[in-house]
Amino acid sequence: MKIKAGIVGGAGYAGGELLRLLLLHPNVELAFVQSRSQAGKPVHTAHPDLLGETDISFSADAAIPVEVLFLCAGHGEAARFLAENEVPAETKIIDLSQDFRWNEKTICDVVEAGERSFVYGLPELQREQIRQAKHIANPGCFATGIQLALLPLAKQNMLQSDVHVSGITGSTGAGQSLSATSHFSWRTENISTYKVMEHQHLREINRSLLYLQPEDQSNIHFIPYRGPFARGIFITAYLQTAISLEEAQALYGNYYAGHPFTIVTDQNPDLKQVVNTNKCVLHLQKHGNMLVITSLIDNLLKGAAGQAVQNMNLVFGLEETTGLKLKATSF
Amino acid sequence: MKIKAGIVGGAGYAGGELLRLLLLHPNVELAFVQSRSQAGKPVHTAHPDLLGETDISFSADAAIPVEVLFLCAGHGEAARFLAENEVPAETKIIDLSQDFRWNEKTICDVVEAGERSFVYGLPELQREQIRQAKHIANPGCFATGIQLALLPLAKQNMLQSDVHVSGITGSTGAGQSLSATSHFSWRTENISTYKVMEHQHLREINRSLLYLQPEDQSNIHFIPYRGPFARGIFITAYLQTAISLEEAQALYGNYYAGHPFTIVTDQNPDLKQVVNTNKCVLHLQKHGNMLVITSLIDNLLKGAAGQAVQNMNLVFGLEETTGLKLKATSF
Amino acid sequence: MKIKAGIVGGAGYAGGELLRLLLLHPNVELAFVQSRSQAGKPVHTAHPDLLGETDISFSADAAIPVEVLFLCAGHGEAARFLAENEVPAETKIIDLSQDFRWNEKTICDVVEAGERSFVYGLPELQREQIRQAKHIANPGCFATGIQLALLPLAKQNMLQSDVHVSGITGSTGAGQSLSATSHFSWRTENISTYKVMEHQHLREINRSLLYLQPEDQSNIHFIPYRGPFARGIFITAYLQTAISLEEAQALYGNYYAGHPFTIVTDQNPDLKQVVNTNKCVLHLQKHGNMLVITSLIDNLLKGAAGQAVQNMNLVFGLEETTGLKLKATSF
Amino acid sequence: MKIKAGIVGGAGYAGGELLRLLLLHPNVELAFVQSRSQAGKPVHTAHPDLLGETDISFSADAAIPVEVLFLCAGHGEAARFLAENEVPAETKIIDLSQDFRWNEKTICDVVEAGERSFVYGLPELQREQIRQAKHIANPGCFATGIQLALLPLAKQNMLQSDVHVSGITGSTGAGQSLSATSHFSWRTENISTYKVMEHQHLREINRSLLYLQPEDQSNIHFIPYRGPFARGIFITAYLQTAISLEEAQALYGNYYAGHPFTIVTDQNPDLKQVVNTNKCVLHLQKHGNMLVITSLIDNLLKGAAGQAVQNMNLVFGLEETTGLKLKATSF
Structure with a gap:
């Protein structure tokens, strides 16, 4: 065919x-x-x-x-x-x-x-x-990475407190038009933020979370960063939750069991694992009462x-x- | 002399x-x-x-x-x-x-x-x-950048809620010893986290904040990132506060008025402004009830x-x- | 099967x-x-x-x-x-x-x-x-890129003068062992040479050229450079020759006609065209009596x-x- | 004053x-x-x-x-x-x-x-x-780096054969105007050539060499490269000459003895030694009858x-x- x-x-x-x-x-x-x-x-x-x-x-x-x-x-x-x-x-x-x-x-x-x-x-x-x-x-690229970090929690009504999200994007995220912040002399070895707390992808993210958890009690605070690399998005998200690391790993493992591109790892990941692939790699940590989720995608592929x-x-x-x-x- | x-x-x-x-x-x-x-x-x-x-x-x-x-x-x-x-x-x-x-x-x-x-x-x-x-x-490098972002608030007893901090460091922060995460093939165009919520500099930061504000009500949640650049630290910190942007700018401006290396700007800054200098550049934003502080230093100089x-x-x-x-x- | x-x-x-x-x-x-x-x-x-x-x-x-x-x-x-x-x-x-x-x-x-x-x-x-x-x-990585730049000439007994070769290699060419010149802090935004005129791949290159052109009159002068990138080899080679650009393009086009991975282009190429592929891209220019050949491969794939x-x-x-x-x- | x-x-x-x-x-x-x-x-x-x-x-x-x-x-x-x-x-x-x-x-x-x-x-x-x-x-930036590599030879009438020059420049060499080859997504981890054998700085270089050595017998063959870094120019030049390495080192050492910014080193140098300085670092090697000169400058400073x-x-x-x-x- x-x-x-x-x-x-x-x-x-x-x-x-x-x-x-x-x-x-x-x-x-x-x-x-x-x-x-x-x-x-x-x-x-x-x-x-x-x-x-x-x-x-x-x-x-x-x-x-x-x-x-x-x-x-x-x-x-x-x-x-x-x-x-x-x-x-x-x-x-x-x-x-x-x-x-x-x-x-x-x-x-x-x-x-x-x-x-x-x-x-x-x-x-x-x-x-x-x-x-x-x-x-x-979906949008940041929207994909952030939703994949949170969907299993929303499905279980577990978004009960504020979610703190950082996302670092490569230069291809801004497309091929020429601009001061995509000039090599400026961007190489550099970092900056943009659209702090106001990124337009928050709308589609919030809509999906409400779809799964209609009484979503959380607010998402999101700081996007421009990073000195071409491809990929590196996201961390954390929120207060009572569940243990083992429970969270089981929750995410079950949620993504039949989804071939979204993979939960117990090793600390790095962005280049997903570059030039359609994968999303997720990693979970628990520190005190905070669940920390790392989510990585290639913005041009899975994104x-x-x-x-x-x-x-x-x-x-x-x-x-x-x-x-x-x-x-x-x- | x-x-x-x-x-x-x-x-x-x-x-x-x-x-x-x-x-x-x-x-x-x-x-x-x-x-x-x-x-x-x-x-x-x-x-x-x-x-x-x-x-x-x-x-x-x-x-x-x-x-x-x-x-x-x-x-x-x-x-x-x-x-x-x-x-x-x-x-x-x-x-x-x-x-x-x-x-x-x-x-x-x-x-x-x-x-x-x-x-x-x-x-x-x-x-x-x-x-x-x-x-x-x-002081330590992250400790310097994070404290300079928060000292004016602590001085006024304004650390009354949790502080959410991200800090991205260049490779020189890890010194010259050879390691897998300082190998060029790995680090170029890459991002990862380390010591999430557990960085050792938190001790000296908390001690300084308590020194200025003995009844500090805040917790600092800190995610350090390894960035693909050699020099510099890029920090964002945010917390809930009632003060307006103008009040915050005045507060920071006054606090650092006599300090020649710490500069408050009203333009969105980027890391390379401070590379190879002894400066700390601070930038303030207010989004809803969140005050967002960006703090940049060269880790080998001011850090x-x-x-x-x-x-x-x-x-x-x-x-x-x-x-x-x-x-x-x-x- | x-x-x-x-x-x-x-x-x-x-x-x-x-x-x-x-x-x-x-x-x-x-x-x-x-x-x-x-x-x-x-x-x-x-x-x-x-x-x-x-x-x-x-x-x-x-x-x-x-x-x-x-x-x-x-x-x-x-x-x-x-x-x-x-x-x-x-x-x-x-x-x-x-x-x-x-x-x-x-x-x-x-x-x-x-x-x-x-x-x-x-x-x-x-x-x-x-x-x-x-x-x-x-074959070796540099050896592959340099030979593919010269084989069509050798086949026609056209290596009659010295060949001047520069080759810039990414860090993966040096393998995953840790060394001072693969440390990110050193290598990022940096350039250096190594094994100037003495790279070990010259032996296999010269042997292949003699195999095609037993009375090879040329010497190869080769300067290898370490470049601040992870993957790829960028080679230029030039030599005096009487043939015109059109004749050279026909010669290379014919030689590689049945070879699916080696492609002759008439546009000025850049290294990332071949990264993560098994291709070699060749480009020819004529300046005065000098034929200049650019040859690009991914060192880990075609190399x-x-x-x-x-x-x-x-x-x-x-x-x-x-x-x-x-x-x-x-x- | x-x-x-x-x-x-x-x-x-x-x-x-x-x-x-x-x-x-x-x-x-x-x-x-x-x-x-x-x-x-x-x-x-x-x-x-x-x-x-x-x-x-x-x-x-x-x-x-x-x-x-x-x-x-x-x-x-x-x-x-x-x-x-x-x-x-x-x-x-x-x-x-x-x-x-x-x-x-x-x-x-x-x-x-x-x-x-x-x-x-x-x-x-x-x-x-x-x-x-x-x-x-x-002077121009490439012109400075190449002349400093050759002046001591010209002064002694020692430019008697063709000179083969490669020069890799950072992105600041092309100024701050936006262009496809200064876009970060394109330039990072990339290499390309431009103005092969036809760079406009050859005119001022040749004029200076003729000024010192009016019967200059050499031709300069020059390939400029765009490199994935912001600052600096890395030049290699080589030519046939009868003088020994020791004689060449003495010649260059004497020529530059009273010039505070141009330094001859006997260690293999790398570009970042001169970045953000007004220095030119020169290094000499002899391989067979070829004298190989490496010359490094910061294009925005010494250049x-x-x-x-x-x-x-x-x-x-x-x-x-x-x-x-x-x-x-x-x-």
């Missing part, structure tokens, strides 16, 4: 990463990779590592009929694309922007947008709903393109890990 | 940094730089950037009479050195280890060690005591050798900034 | 990388991964990214019968292993050390070692001989474990690229 | 570095720091490490009378500034652009530009001429602003090292 797929917005970081994955996916036939800025050029012009991997060029047009359409067009652009283009009702859509992850009217994990319903595509939260879905809102492919696999009834058994870079 | 100075343990990172500073200090005459491992070799063997700066060689002996003795011998080694060597009573001692920063019997900011009293050498905490002191226990020289300046009645007006690396 | 494989020395960098590849290879069944230092421990103890990928543990023993034995034991250790262990005559051996790449008595690209003949495993030099071989000496798997594929009659279509890290 | 100084173009990398130096210089009074883009803002807006160091703001105007005017306006802009502004004849000018380093009509080391004569400001080439000069063309201050010191009769005894960053 080959799924006919198209990518809208294929010249950016997430689009490129998706392209790399789909080119290696055994059940995908790539119909087009659209890009306004690069139309007509071979994809290796924008993504030089793809030299020798494919002869495909960026198209200006996204109208070619496909079974699944990936939207990598950026925040705001996805909604505009769907408003301006006639996408057949039967086409599956997986959107990587934040346009359909959350809206103010929505209190459960499906966002209604006109005639379409977007299911929030975090398989560890609601895999069965994703399998039945036609349209997927792919974006990898999770999009995982969702496609679920939507089309494929084995969840198809095309996602990736060699870690490790170093 | 030239102060005759000696360094014990001059081949390590802190010793080397102290050597760089003392060679450029207008009021210091370096009598010896002792090192067991490097005795007899020119100092530029261990510190190649000093090639052309000095002809001094490491000595095996530390018995040469000096007016001030810097101990960079490592934790445990400083106490042993003083036990095994007869240091004249009038010799000033500035110890960079943790041996005299804290002990269980001490409830104020002076540690009694046999016949000697070590004054805790954080000028922003107790500059007058330092000016009168003969023996100084130079070690620079503060040691600052203390020497105070002990010998020199202008506090002498020899410490350093060009920032910036990039 | 499943090839039964064993790895001797699986705890190091090359062994770990080979393990990552073989676990994902569709035609391999891993019989054992031997390590003296790690015997009995799960492989993810040494290679934490393999957590969740396999339950295999390191074995002390390498005596389990296999069809192919990979030796990752280090220079000198491979020869010793074969001397001290009875490896059945029919077992294929792929050695990643330098023990069988070259010896003083050998003038062609097969090294006789007792009863065994080791074929030099550079597919772009002698793919047919590799297909027929039982024992393979896998070690990836090429070993490529050789295994050839030896066992598999498609050359099996298990080697890897997603580039790109960033 | 205080020299009244002004900076034109103070918001860029070289301008900022010059500002850092002049603020610490004991004999300089800064009259203005001009910047079109930042006029009216405090200098710490563009250079945040200067927070707390000075209250000066960028001025729109550069017309305030000064004794020395530093032009950091960029290539082409310096000539335009002098054409459009009336700078008094007695004002000393030190230009950091390439506008007056070389022109086609000039065969010696003074460039005539209208009524002004610009002396090429490489003290190790022509210190006496600089002492007598009113206008200085400050730009530091050398500009060195030239100012010479022009005003100060000790050459005044204000330039800088603490190396080392790590």
Whole structure:
């Protein structure tokens, strides 16, 4: 079986990463990779590592009929694309922007947008709903890492006190546009914070937690940091809880037992374990009455393109890990 | 005036940094730089950037009479050195280890060690005591950055709720000994935590805070991170407080008004502003009822050798900034 | 078909990388991964990214019968292993050390070692001989990158003047042992040279060039550099030649036409195009009478474990690229 | 004595570095720091490490009378500034652009530009001429490092064969403008070449060598590399020569004996020895008949602003090292 797929917005970081994955996916036939800025050029012009991997060029047009359409067009652009283009009702859509992850009217994990319903595509939260879905809102990168750190607690109504979260992100998290804080001379060997306590991903995180634990008593305090590395997100979260380390390990182990990409380890992990993979690695510690959870993902894979492919696999009834058994870079 | 100075343990990172500073200090005459491992070799063997700066060689002996003795011998080694060597009573001692920063019997900011009293050498905490002191226990690097973030609050009895602290340290914080987590292949582009909630500097921090605010109601929750950079410490601390941002800025501004190295900025800072300087840069934000403090230092300077020289300046009645007006690396 | 494989020395960098590849290879069944230092421990103890990928543990023993034995034991250790262990005559051996790449008595690209003949495993030099071989000496990393830059010229007797080579290597090239030049504090943002004009890989390079061009008139002048990055080798080589850029591009294009991993590009390349892939990317420029060749590989893949798997594929009659279509890290 | 100084173009990398130096210089009074883009803002807006160091703001105007005017306006802009502004004849000018380093009509080391004569400001080439000069063309960064590697040979007519040069530069060499090759995601852990064999600094290098050795028989082949670090230039140069290593060391030692910033070492050096200093470190090796010279500088200091201050010191009769005894960053 080959799924006919198209990518809208294929010249950016997430689009490129998706392209790399789909080119290696055994059940995908790539119909087009659209890009306004690069139309007509071979994809290796924008993504030089793809030299020798494919002869495909960026198209200006996204109208070619496909079974699944990936939207990598950026925040705001996805909604505009769907408003301006006639996408057949039967086409599956997986959107990587934040346009359909959350809206103010929505209190459960499906966002209604006109005639379409977007299911929030975090398989560890609601895999069965994703399998039945036609349209997927792919979660944000920080949102993925933080939710995976907290879902097992929310499921058991155990979010009863404030949660203190730090998250350090690599430079690819900010995309390929040029900016002062992505200039190498500035960023190398440097650290800074941004959007302290106000990161936009908090909305989708809080919504998912309320979905699992409707009487969530916790507040999330979140400080995002810019780190001097290209790929990955390193999250720590801690909160007061009465359960022991052993109980917490059992809770997390059970919750993620059937989820192939989320792994609980009893060794102190480091970020590069997950770089260039679709994994989330979780680690638990207990210090006094504080449960400390470490959560690591690759922002471009489990935090974006990898999770999009995982969702496609679920939507089309494929084995969840198809095309996602990736060699870690490790170093 | 030239102060005759000696360094014990001059081949390590802190010793080397102290050597760089003392060679450029207008009021210091370096009598010896002792090192067991490097005795007899020119100092530029261990510190190649000093090639052309000095002809001094490491000595095996530390018995040469000096007016001030810097101990960079490592934790445990400083106490042993003083036990095994007869240091004249009038010799000033500035110890960079943790041996005299804290002990269980001490409830104020002076540690009694046999016949000697070590004054805790954080000028922003107790500059007058330092000016009168003969023996100084130079603070730890994380301890310096975290205390400078909290002292103005403690002074006003405003530590009334838990303090949540993250601190990311560069690789020089772990010294020059070889280890798996200082291997370049591992550390570059990587992040990990260590000593979560259990860092040994918490003892000296808590002691200083209790000294200023004897009924300190707060607990400090501290997660240290290893970052992929060589120099610097980036700290964030936050706590609930009723005071407004303007009040907090005034409080910090007043507290540090006469302290030349600790600067409060209203711009979001980044770590490299302080690298290769003796400065601490502080930044305040208020989000809801949370006051968020960012605190940045160079771990080898304000966090070690620079503060040691600052203390020497105070002990010998020199202008506090002498020899410490350093060009920032910036990039 | 499943090839039964064993790895001797699986705890190091090359062994770990080979393990990552073989676990994902569709035609391999891993019989054992031997390590003296790690015997009995799960492989993810040494290679934490393999957590969740396999339950295999390191074995002390390498005596389990296999069809192919990979030796990752280090220079000198491979020869010793074969001397001290009875490896059945029919077992294929792929050695990643330098023990069988070259010896003083050998003038062609097969090294006789007792009863065994080791074929030099550079597919772009002698793919047919590799297909027929039982024992393979896998080339060195610098040797691979430099040879691929020069083979098409040697094949046409065009090495008629001195060749000037610079090669910058990442830290993984020096293995996982701890040393002053692999300490993060030293290596980050730093550059140095080593083994200037005397790198040991020059022997195998010169032997291969003489094999193709027996009257090679050239000398290779080679400066290796340590670079502040973990993976990859960046090589430039230049020499005087009368041929035009177009002729050179045709020459290289033809030579590598049937070789799936070696790609000639007309765009100025950068190292990260090949990181975490088995590719070599070549780029040609002509400036005056100088032909300048850029050659990029990942030292752990095309320069070690990836090429070993490529050789295994050839030896066992598999498609050359099996298990080697890897997603580039790109960033 | 205080020299009244002004900076034109103070918001860029070289301008900022010059500002850092002049603020610490004991004999300089800064009259203005001009910047079109930042006029009216405090200098710490563009250079945040200067927070707390000075209250000066960028001025729109550069017309305030000064004794020395530093032009950091960029290539082409310096000539335009002098054409459009009336700078008094007695004002000393030190230009950091390439506008007056070389022109086609000039065969010696003074460039005539209208009524002004610009002396090429490489003290190790022509210190006496600089002492007598009113206008200085400050050398390029690569040009400085490469010339210092070759001047002693040229002085002795020993450039008799081709010189093969590699130079790896940090990202600050490309200035602060945003570009694809200065994006952190691209540059970290990456290497590439640019302007192969065609770097514009070759002109000023060749002119200086011909000045010392009018019958220079050599060609310089130069490959510049972009390296993944912020500061510094690492150069290797080699050529055939009959002299022994000892003779070469004596030759270089004698040539640089009276030059305080250029140091010949017999230990294999690394780039970070010179970072944040005004030094050039040279190292010599002999391999067969090849003399290999390593040359290291900080591109922003000895390669730009530091050398500009060195030239100012010479022009005003100060000790050459005044204000330039800088603490190396080392790590």
